[in-house]
Amino acid sequence: MLQKLLVGLAAAILILVGFIASRPAEFTIQRTATLPGPVDVAFAQVNDFHQWNAWSPWAALDPAMKTTYSGPEVGVGAGYAWTGNEQVGEGRMTIEESRAPEHVRIKLEFIKPWAATNLTDFHFKPVDGGTEVTWAMSGTNDFMGKAFGLLMDMDAMVGKDFEKGLASLKGVVEAEVKKRAEAEAARVAAAKAAEEKAAEEKAAEEKAAAAAPAVAQPTP
Structure with a gap:
């Protein structure tokens, strides 16, 4: 009896292993x-890792998270590494492609709690009402990743973080657009004030010149 149970268990395990192995490896x-x-505002927030803490859905999970930057300030070669609690783990990101203001591709490397390497792409497109931003992550699952996918809906779990991040990015972009509008309004007001002051000074000079007594010309 015990032997039959063991055989049945082994068969069930083999079926499960085979099913897991047959699952698609590629995911997006x-x-x-x-x-x-405008497109350039949203693009700038993604193309510069120094801006990510203002909108990243994972930044608030560990206020004590340690971050380091490497490479150029923005664009291709810029790097960002983090080490934090069990919720954020440890990893790094490197911008591999930056085509302003349309596309940013990032190599995403997880170190802890498990090792994995994925690609993250941001696409930006002008549309009615602003900028359409598409945030995508793609990669290949190993056997353990496939098994984990049976227990957890990764699309729903990670997708929820993407939705939260895009909502935060929206707030950042709105604030930046408002800041630019205020700066432009201040520039226009300053230019207008300068023009009015110059006109007033010119009018005063002309008035003073008209009121000045004529200088008598010497007789020959």
């Missing part, structure tokens, strides 16, 4: 949102 998780601002 993608979310899209429209942000109310």
Whole structure:
């Protein structure tokens, strides 16, 4: 009897292993949102890792998280590494492609709690009402990744983070657009004030010249 149970268990395990192995290895998780601002504003927030803490869905999970930057300030070669609690783990990101203001591709390397390497792509497109931003992550699952996918809906779990991040990015873009509008309004007001002051000074000079007594010409 025990032997039959063991054989049955072994057969069930083999079937499960075979089923897991047959699962698709390639995966893509993608979310899209429209942000109310020009393309270059949204692009700049993604192309510069120094801006990520303002909108990244994972930045607030560990206030004590340690971050380091490497390479150029923005664009291709810029790097960002983090070490934090069990919720954020440890990893690094490197911008591999930057085509302003349309596309940013990032190599995403997880170190802890498990090792994995994925690609993250941001696409930016002008549309009515602002900029359409598509955030996608793609990669290949190993056997353990496939098994984990049977227990957890990775698209729903990671997709929820993407949606949260895009919502935060929307707020950042709105604030930047407002800041630019205020700066432009201040510049226009300053230019107008300068023109009015110059006109007033010119009018005063002309008035003073008209009121000045004529200088008598010497007789020959």
